Amino acid sequence: MSEFTYLFRGRDTTASPEQMQKTMEKWVAWFKELGAKGHLKDTGHPLEHTGKVVKGKQKIVNDGPYAEAKDVVGGYIVIEAKDLLHAVEISKGCPILEAGGSVEVRPIQTMNM
């Protein structure tokens, strides 16, 4: 078993409250399923779409990230799966895909000293 992070993009933050409610219900259902199957490692959080970006040795601070809505990372979770292929399979259940968004599946790098 290894750990993988899902980075979600394409979250629709302009949806109406009713739409948001329906979407949240789908997420809760998906989370419950992940939990029941033992895949859920870290439930992560949704992220607000704007914040700040701090860059470089000078530590320049800019507003950001400025990117198209579909490119901004809207949130993350960490799951446990046999391998990358398995992790990909599991990610297909994510509600964000129906909404036209995407899931980036990245293995967690185990750093050894």
Next chain:
Amino acid sequence: MVAVLTRIFGVHNLALAEDVVQDAFCRATEVWKYRGVPENPSAWLMTTAKNRALDVLRRERTARTYAPELGRLLQSEWTLAPIVEELFAPNEIKDDLLRMMFSCCHPRLPEEAQVALMLHILCGFSVGEIASAFVSRRAAIEKRITRAKKVLAGSKNLFDVAVAGDFSRRLPAVHRALYLLFNEGYHGASPESAVRVELCREAMRLAAKLLEHPLGATAPTYALAALMCLHAARLPARVDASGNLNSLFDQDRSRWDQELVDDGMKLLELSAKGTALTEYHVEAAIASIHARACRAEDTDWDSIVSLYNTLVELRPSPIVALNRAIAISQKEGPERGLEEIASIADGDRLANYPFYSAALGELEFRLGRHEEAGKHFRSALALARNPMERRFLNHRVGACERKDPYSQSQS
């Protein structure tokens, strides 16, 4: 509210649940002072408690563990709000009450502790009120509740109402708690009022919930529900328009709620299935006999006495013995009633029960012994627990002083 919060926070965080409820009530007193009471106060309280719960869950996201079944769903902003919202939905809350009631009936707790815990957490009874209901001492109840809470906090999760064996094992304790709750509302020891209809309604509502559950619809549950309906049917006459207490002999029976009587009779019939004969069956039967009498004089006291003979064996208690003695006095005369009262085992436990002295007073009054009667009523008056009881007993004291003649319809 405590029930649903305990479901969210987990039974080991019961104290936290109680704190959040307390906070909600505090906020209510602050805000309502300035803005007035909202249209729907309980909804307001629920929403406040829910928001407070969300605050707590966010602030202590990783510091605490919550209900194991909910686990990580409470940690993430993806799921926190929707889950809490879902759990605060009315139909979920109804189940939580049942779950909480059964959770309080922890097998490691003696029955009295289970009931005390339920009355304290679910029904908001104070230690004093519970002590009166049990005809017990405050200090004993205090210890009982503290120990019980510790045991409850040690369990891993809230009772699962789906496990048949556990459910059936715990059902009798739940019955007893509901019975005591109803009793407290029907004829309680609260300093505000002898009759608190809300408590009766609460007990009836919970009993109805039990009946809805497939494992809960047993003969004793039907009997319990029957006796509640039959007693509750008399409430409109029990307390008259001026807020005065009227004894069974004085009530305007036309004010009895006929619908409740009918419901009670139906439930009594349903309770006749099976072979179990519980105290609830007997009490319901007694209540049904009263319900059938259009006037106090028409009451079938013979049957009532024989039912009390059975009840005294099923549930030997000084109060049951007292009620039996009163029934005997109706059937065989006041002198016999006095004999029976004198021979009550454990009679000293009734020393602080005003209606013990009142019964003695009543019987002496019927024998024309006004001075004796007056003494007893005055003792009873000194023990009265609320204005309603005081007015009732004062009235009797007055009758003794005036040496009113006894007539069947006026007692």
